[in-house]
Amino acid sequence: MQEVKWRRLPLNSNYAVAYAVKDCDVDVIAAYPITPQTTVVEKLSEFIANGELDAEMIHVESEHSALSAAIGAAAVGARTFTATAAQGLELMHEMLHIASGLRLPIVMTIATRALSAPISIWCDYSDLMNTRDASWITLIASSAQEVYDSVIQAYRIAEDPRVLLPVMVAYDGFIMSHTYEPVYVAENPEVIREFVPRRKTWLTLDPDKPITLGPIANPDWYYEIKYQQVVAMEEAYKVIKEVDEEFGRRFGRSYGVIEKYRIEDADIVLLTYGGLFGTVREAIDAMRKRGINVGGLRLRLWRPFPAEEIIESVKGKKLVIVLDRAISYGARIAGPVALELMSTMYRMSEKPEVLSVVVGIGQRTVTEEDIAEITALGMKYLEEKRVPNQTIYWGVRA
Amino acid sequence: MQGKQLPKWNEIPPGGAILEPGNSVKRPTGDWRTFRPIIDKEKCVRCLLCWVYCPDAAIKIIDEPYRTASGKEWKFSVEVDYTFCKGCGICVEECPVKAIEFVEEVK
Amino acid sequence: MSQSATSRPVYRSPFDLPREEYLAPGHSLCAGCVAGMIVRHLLKVAGPNTIVVTATGCVEVSTTLYPYTSWRIPWIHVAFENAASVASGIEAAIKVLQRKGVIDPNKRINVIALAGDGGTYDIGFQALSGLLERGHKVLYVLYDNEAYMNTGIQRSGGTPLFAWTTTTPVGKVWKGKWQQKKPIAEIVAAHRIPYVATANPAYFIDMVNKFRKGLEVDGPAFIHVIQPCPTGWRFDPRYSIKVAKLATETAMWINWEIENGEFRVTVPVPKRKHVKHYLRMQGRFRHLTDKEIEEIQRFIDREVEYINKRLGKEVIGPLVE
Structure with a gap:
């Protein structure tokens, strides 16, 4: 196994996200600009524009479509990413439940922000807390380094066959999203990609093996399908710890579920x-x-x-x-x-x-x-x- | 309880995906019918319009030669698939030679 | 002859259509629902290397009632308003995964979004416009039954003038819908995408060739298909195709296409019937007075004039019947 080489960069949490997404070799990014998330997508656009990341950027016309497009992309097996905050997260809300209900391992970051009205671009966690029951695994980071590391862990967790739930990584809007801290990022992202290998762990839309995703489930069926998510969350709890421990062994940093x-x-x-x-x-x-x-x-x-x-x-x-x-x-x-x-x-x-x-x-x-x-x-x-x-x-x- | 015969939560594919393509054929819709279309193979001109317009893919093309009483040779015929025919009557209405009768279903 | 270079053959008769059925019977669309016929032929043209996204609506609920599916190709439903966005994601993902070798780069996979009038004119409009502007190679098929039929015949942006629906009932004050149908295909055409067409299942050869072209063009294609609904339009299901045919014979529905900017009417109507023949077949127009019918007729006359003017020749003829 190749040894990781770290590069110490001054990054705010938004840029830390972008670096992590690049290092995970994400395939499809669909996002819509909203303060204070915007620079995540700007940085990712630069990475793609410069050929540092081979991904499709879907410049969607709303956050609702951002998550919808991520759902479509994940449903054919792509590794997907989106990011938002506040009103954007509210607009996505319907899709939050569908992403988890379809068991698609999407990763999203939230630069948390107060909800309108009155409109405020500044930080609090009212946006994140509204997503509590959407069946998303939710990590809240407290440093730009942890943001970088958590996004990487998030893909491992989400795509684990025992889990198959989407993951949110949240951090303070402005207070973290726009504050520069020293962050160690991998100089050789192959090592990160080894940690989050491409695995076909979820059911995808494939003409060679046609499946029907997102059917209508009547009272005889709905409950059992939703109960699967209850169990997946329980499984996720173990997997989150495992992944964090393995990350610690491999890269020397781990966080636990509480600090x-x-x-x-x-x-x-x-x-x-x-x-x-x-x-x-x-x-x-x-x-x-x-x-x-x-x-x-x-x-x-x-x-x-x-x-x-x-x-x-x-x-x-x-x-x-x-x-x-x-x-x-x-x-x-x-x-x-x-x-x-x-x-x-x-x-x-x-x-x-x-x-x-x-x-x-x-x-x-x-x-x-x-x-x-x-x-x-x-x-x-x-x-x-x-x-x-x-x-x-x-x-x-x- | 019907619930007892249905699969348990862990016997259902994740997210309620359906892995068997086109398995709705296990759920016949023929019992919806109140009128039954009957194709007269003698009159039928094999234009396939009934097959085209059927919303339920309930017209079957049978690749068997057919000879009418008047001696006309056909390479194939069309038949109604009564397992699925809902009895809408589109075929009856669209048949250009009025070769499809529509008769009331009786028990 | 087809005017575009295409790899799929031109369909000239029912005998040219593939026998394979990719929409299995056993679905629970109403008897005589033309949506079933439209989707059957859409899939025949598209073939097995196709992924379909269906917006919430009649087709979605009737074809995928768990644990049964009528789809023999990969299919997904996400929500009502976002078939276009989901399709965008699928198309983008296929592109990048083929580039990265995860999906066979030589395999051509069609991406089709299928939605009703509610999911297109109204709640899905923004997502649709986004897809068109971004230029995803997706065929978007609108099956237009002119109301929210799945929830029980409520008015939509696609409901025509004066039509009765359960939310535009006929009473002492209200006399059905008081607005015109939104010209959705023209709005789509304003996005300058490579292919836009309107189609009528009664003219199925015209319809399947439009599906073919929509799948061939390099970029978004939009096909607006009229879909008579016996339940919501209030007529005997056996007349579904008759009603569809009358829509075109009266020029209430004109079959046209815009292929790379060139507009043409694909089903000319040399002699036009009075709209009353179409309207009188349907219970949703039963309350119409002669005066209201004439108002609709005048509107259609103007539409016909506009079309003929646009083409510089008379493709839709005078009223004769």
Whole structure:
């Protein structure tokens, strides 16, 4: 096996995506421009224009068609890619369910962005959270390097015959999509291609073996076909870990399904996802210096939800503060991950308190000081034994 | 329960794909018919219009020689495939020599 | 003689048509539904090296009721509004996979998108325009039964003036649809694609040769086929082809094509019948007054005049009957 040679490049997460897609030798890219995803597709266009990637670029007239075209391409066996954000992801929504329902291993990246109205181009996770039940495997990265690595892993996961589900890799719009970080990319992409070999693992439209894809299923059949997706998600959970471990052995970087930061001896755990975890880590270091026993937990895998790892990590803790950057309007616990965590913890005999906090909506700045103040508030609630059973909307002018 | 005879979730191809091309032939539609077209091979001029216009591919071309009572020799004939004929009557209407009768189905 | 260099033979009689059936019987299209006949011949012309994308609609639900399929060639349904986008993806994927040697580069695979009027005029219009503009080599066939028949005869952009539908009912205030049918084939032609045609299954030789040309051209082709619907148009199914024929005989439906920019009427009608012959056969027009019929007639007269003017000769003749 050839040894990988890394090249250290200054890349933002959007460019990291483009490099990963190129290194995976993707066949068909169908995408529509939307801020802050746009430079992913611009970079890929450059790669194709310069002959660095042999792919068909379909300049579709909408995101709906982007995913539709990806579905068509994947259905004849092509490795496909698309990328979007916010309104684009909403416009695709119908196709999300069909891509997974047809069991096509499409990979898509999301530079997360707040939803209209009012229109906002800035980051939050309300777009991603709306896709929760679309049966897509969903990874949320927190650095440009992780974005690059996750896109590569995504193809391995999606195309695994035990899985055959589409995969989304999400990361903060602007905060990550437009921030340059040093990223190691393969100088010899053949090595990456070895890691994600071309395998015919899914049913395709082939004149030599005609099949019918996407028929109409009545009540006698629909349920069983959808149950297959339930099982595929369960299988995916194992495969995601396997692939990440193998990636680690091969390339020296792995991420797990959750990332822990100084939680072993912590009483209080800050749980979040995406680029915000960087701020959280800094805040933890500062608070630790002040003697506060706080640690951090980052959700890297959102679907399938890493329930066991989460339960294991919060066991024995006093308080979990969940920092969500999305709102489930009308829910008492309106942070989607807080809600998920609480339902996951329901059967635990001794469970920590949970404080649901909404932050960073429409990219309202979240500073280390905010994190420290939120932690202090959580500790106060804990001490007074009155952790509220409803979400705190941090920083809203009231 | 009908459900008991149907395949389990893991016996169905992923995503509900159908792997057997054209297996709808296992689901005859002949019982839809209330009227039955009957081709008179004597009158039939073998123009194939019934075969062309049939929406259900329910007109069969039979490659067997046929000699009419008046001595006309045909290399083939057409027959209605009653397994699938839904009895729409297009063939009856489009036959240029009125060689197809349309009779009510009786049990 | 065909005017384009083509590899498929020109069809001159039913005996030239392949015997093979790629749409198996056992489908549940209504008795007398002409869509079945149209698709049969489309597939005969296309042959087995063909992938079909079908938009949601009558043909889709009637031919693929799980676990049965009537398709003997690879077939996919994704949604209502995106047959054109899915077909674009398939075409692009075949191109790149042939380039990379994953699919045999010498194999010619036809890509066909098949959609009804709802999936073309209305919800699928944007995707269609995108496909045409990008120039994918896809044959798009519109089977036009002039309403949302699959959901139960609701008005579409393809429903003709004054037609009764379940959402343009005839009452004290409403008298059927109050707008004209959208000139979809002309809108498609405005994209300047290599081949656009209208076809009528009653004139099947004309229709199959158009399918042939649509599959031969290098780029998008669009064929708009009228598809009489006994259920929605309210007539006895045995008259499906009669109704189709009358559509052309009255010039309510003109069979034309634009091949590489050249416009021609492929089925000239030297003597034209009054539209009442077509309208009176169908229950959806039963409520029409003589005045309304004359309004439709005047509209058709203008259309005929426009066509004849465009060609500089009289291909559609005067009203005689």
